[in-house]
Amino acid sequence: TNTLDEIVQRGKIVVGISLSTPPYGMTDANLQPAGFDVAIANLIARDLGVELEILDQVSQARIPNLTSNKVDIVISSLGITAERAKAIMYTNAIYVDEQMIIAPTSAAIASLEDLVGKRVGVTRSTTNDTIITDKAIEGTNIQRFEDDAATNQALFSGQVDAIVSGVAAANAINKETDQFQRKFAVRQSPMGIGVRRGDFDLHQWLNTEIMLLWNSGEIQAAQQEWLGIVNEELPRF
Amino acid sequence: MFQQFSLNHVYFMLTGLGWTIGLAAIALIGGSIAGSVLTLMRVSANPVLSRIAQVYIFVVQGTPLLVTLFIAYFGSTYLGFTVAPLTAIAVAFSFYAAAFLGDIWRGAIQSVPVGQREGAHALGLSGADTMRHIIIPQAIRIATPPTVGFFVQLIKNTSLASVVGIVELTRTAQIVSNATFKPLEVYLTAALFYFLVCFPITLFSRRLEKRLSV
Amino acid sequence: MADIDDTVVEARKVCKFFGKFQALADVDLKVSKGETIVVCGPSGSGKSTLIRCINALEQHQSGDLVVCGIPLSGTRASIDAVRRRTGMVFQNFNLFPHMTVIENCMIAPMKVKGMSRDEARATAERFLKRVHIPEQADKYPIQLSGGQQQRVAIARALSMSPDVMLFDEPTSALDPEMVREVLDTMVELAQGGATMICVTHEMNFARQVADRVIFMDRGAIIEAGEPEAFFSAPRSERAREFLAQILH
Amino acid sequence: MADIDDTVVEARKVCKFFGKFQALADVDLKVSKGETIVVCGPSGSGKSTLIRCINALEQHQSGDLVVCGIPLSGTRASIDAVRRRTGMVFQNFNLFPHMTVIENCMIAPMKVKGMSRDEARATAERFLKRVHIPEQADKYPIQLSGGQQQRVAIARALSMSPDVMLFDEPTSALDPEMVREVLDTMVELAQGGATMICVTHEMNFARQVADRVIFMDRGAIIEAGEPEAFFSAPRSERAREFLAQILH
Amino acid sequence: MNPLDFSGVFSRADRLVDGVWLTAQISLAAMVFALAIGVLAAVLSLSGNRLLRLPVFAYVEVIRNTPFIVQVFLIYFGLPALGLRLDPVSAAILAMSIYGGAYTSEIIRAGIQSINRGQIEAGRALGMSPLTIFRHVVLKPALASVFPSLVAQFILLLLSSSVVSAISVAELTSVGNDIQGLTLRNMEVYLIIALIYVALVAALKGGMTVLERLLFPFKFLRR
């Protein structure tokens, strides 16, 4: 079966998005799906000339939904790693996030060394998690929470000394309060769209689409609207 | 970008509550049917059937419901077919509830004194008539409180349905919590909704227990 | 099912084992129509097992047991047929607590004999009158005294018009003053011509109506005879000991 | 706590109500040291209530009740003191199922009298010997026959060396052959000089050892007298009826 | 459809072992505390005093009728506002104890009520104080009679420990979720996790059966 043909034939693309990970996937004030991932999904559906159906998914269901044909693609702030790429195929990046350390303004934290002996919160299974796990110096106490709300709450309630967060979330926190500030960036990480292994036609079409959307400036506009920053360059592979 | 936790969100959570109640109904009905089958297997004179039921109960009770649901929904692909979310829920919850209800109901049936069965047999009542007119009416009174108690847990467990993409109460709470970054307030609201649904049921069960014990 | 002679129960060399334990050892017994038999013996001697085998609540393993002309072969059909034609009264009454007195007496005639509700009610009322408690028909068992409950149990068994009534220590769970009313009911039954096998230690009852007293020990029938002869001069040592013990 | 005379129990116009229902009506009773009293009467006549008031399991509402020289006034102290000095044996034994026989007999001496474990064990062994079952010391109650269990219950009560032993139908839950062994134990006790109040319908026991038989009905003591006189010629109509009923 | 590939799970077996160990520890600790809370609450709920019964009623009903995850959040994120800051493991044990205690108390209450009144009267007749009667006459047979229900509840408590992954306790489910995130092999991880839980439950059941025989030998005797 060729997923690309199927999508066109049925006139509908089913996209798996987590609606509980703002600003990527969320609901707006009218409780309609919104966010960066949703914006990209809309553009893709428009250019395919088909209707868009969004399937809300919890993080454990993202990949099974894809591999068991419940969705056609996954746009769900999926960080790209080599091990993950064994389970699914990634398209070219649609956003490169920067993992920031956020901590109370009063805390003297300037480098990974300063995190030794401290409790660092992160949302489980996100790129943030992968990166801090990879980079943290021996002795750093990493605590993994199930979603961003819990991770942020841990910081607010003092249950952790710092958290690792994407730029957008950091912006949002700063908008709310000045008790916490960004300390330093740990690393940059690209995020792509997930496609079933072997779906080469669809994969190729999406890469083409991403290149066109970048050239037309629509990806940048979506980044600006939802993430508050615009990447200078997107890596391609 | 943070939204204020507003009445709008509460409405949204109410739609989730609607799903929760619907799912609970599916789980209760499916679970009761499957539970009856398992109970009959468990109390049957056939040692093979009873043994199968025993192993089934042990394995399913020992497996987290999330995993059961996950396997029901996604595992079917490995067998070459796909199932709709609601089908998966009906199947997984029925299987899960059957394991617990089978246990509860078997206990109730066996706690009817043997003298009752013998009294019926001595009168010449058939096995089926004995079950229907003598054993089950008495077992129901014994089984009702623990059954109702289990139903409450089942209602709370429908929160796991989010894994198959259903936006029930707990999932709406997650979504709202992540949009507002106010997990405490949001989850407390959700807890209140659950409480309002479940408390009348446990209260009913307590009443029943009291009435039956006198 | 030829009932040509008057034999209601005939046991020949009946044995019953629970696992390795032998509860009945080569029991021979013949009970004719209209007879009243009293069975006594120490605890664990197999009295209950004997009458439970007779109405097929237990299955004997060897020997022949013919009840109401039906050889108990272990088939469903023979078991069902025998249970229909025997009535049983238990020590603990075993009334159905969720049914009223009259419902207790109606359920078997309706479900087993296929009587209509009205017919069953009429029958039940007749037998409740026979045991002198027609006015309790609509109460639940728990609202009755022990003596009344046991009389309901007798009426319930009678409502199937059995060929033989089996009693397993029907008075031993009763308060002393209630024993009398149940025994009186049983005496009436016996004098009315019913065939009865009663496990009981009420020796006055045995004296009054038993045609034969049977003494069991360790699964075997040790002695059988007319009540007067048995009580005044038991032949076996064991029966003597036993009687000395229960007639403190 | 002047025990100058030999009175162990003295009741004067004792009344006991359950709600509006009067269970004891102006009961007068005097029991002296070494006496054996048998109490009988129909079900619900207040026999149990009487002996439960005597050991303060129930609180009477009016009248005076003095047990072992202690006026039962309802205070914690008087209740505790009376319970220590009375021993009670129940119809259903009420042994502690989770303790071995000897532990059943040791727990009260240790926890109430503060005996050491060794002392309590020695006492318990003595009383188990007295009731003729020293060899069952390490079994659990469920492993014993009913008669043995009741004898353990007697030993347990004796282990507190009570001034008076109270028995509430100690043999009525027993198989007929076991009644004898318990009665024998009680006879030995009585003949050994113990003060005993026994609710029982075992008339032969009463004949053998009772100093007085007390007949109760509807909460009142109707008749009291020597056993022979009471059994052969009860004065009251009610007692006559009752005796006719239980001596079927 | 992807073929099943367990290599990413097996290569992280050491982390699973750590997770199992932590799951076992917090579950056992919670069982002990839940039992203690359950006994206390059961006694209070049977007391004649309304002022003692009412709080227990409220406790049991609130806990039974609200999701466990909310109770976990309140203890971990809510208590700091009151000045009590617990590390994740302590918060998890506390939450599980409170949750298990509510169910346990109902079970133990039933056990205490199932004790024959005659037992208590026998204790009184022997002159025992109420406390002595409770400790030596009531509690042990009560626990013995409801032991199977307690074990069933403990199994549910063990399974409920998976929820505390939400407050960053690295128990079995949490380790499983980590591995899912790293490998995206969700089905494989869940199959292994389910097997481990079934094994844990089997071990718990086995242990409890042995314990039952040791603690309550009188339950297994026949004449």
Ligand SMILES: Nc1ncnc2c1ncn2[C@@H]1O[C@H](COP(=O)(O)OP(=O)(O)OP(=O)(O)O)[C@@H](O)[C@H]1O
């Ligand atoms: N279902 C059973 N399984 C195993 N053994 C049994 C069973 N039923 C009875 N027995 C044993 O068979 C023997 C005879 O039992 P039965 O009940 O017939 O005695 P009984 O004479 O009626 O005694 P009792 O006077 O105590 O009622 C006893 O030793 C008893 O333990």
Ligand SMILES: Nc1ncnc2c1ncn2[C@@H]1O[C@H](COP(=O)(O)OP(=O)(O)OP(=O)(O)O)[C@@H](O)[C@H]1O
């Ligand atoms: N706790 C109680 N509450 C209410 N009524 C009670 C209570 N205990 C006893 N009674 C009533 O008091 C009356 C006397 O009871 P009691 O147990 O003393 O009688 P008894 O002579 O021992 O009878 P039995 O021979 O049946 O044991 C009965 O009518 C009984 O119903």
Ligand SMILES: [Mg+2]
């Ligand atoms: Mg018997």
Ligand SMILES: [Mg+2]
């Ligand atoms: Mg009494």
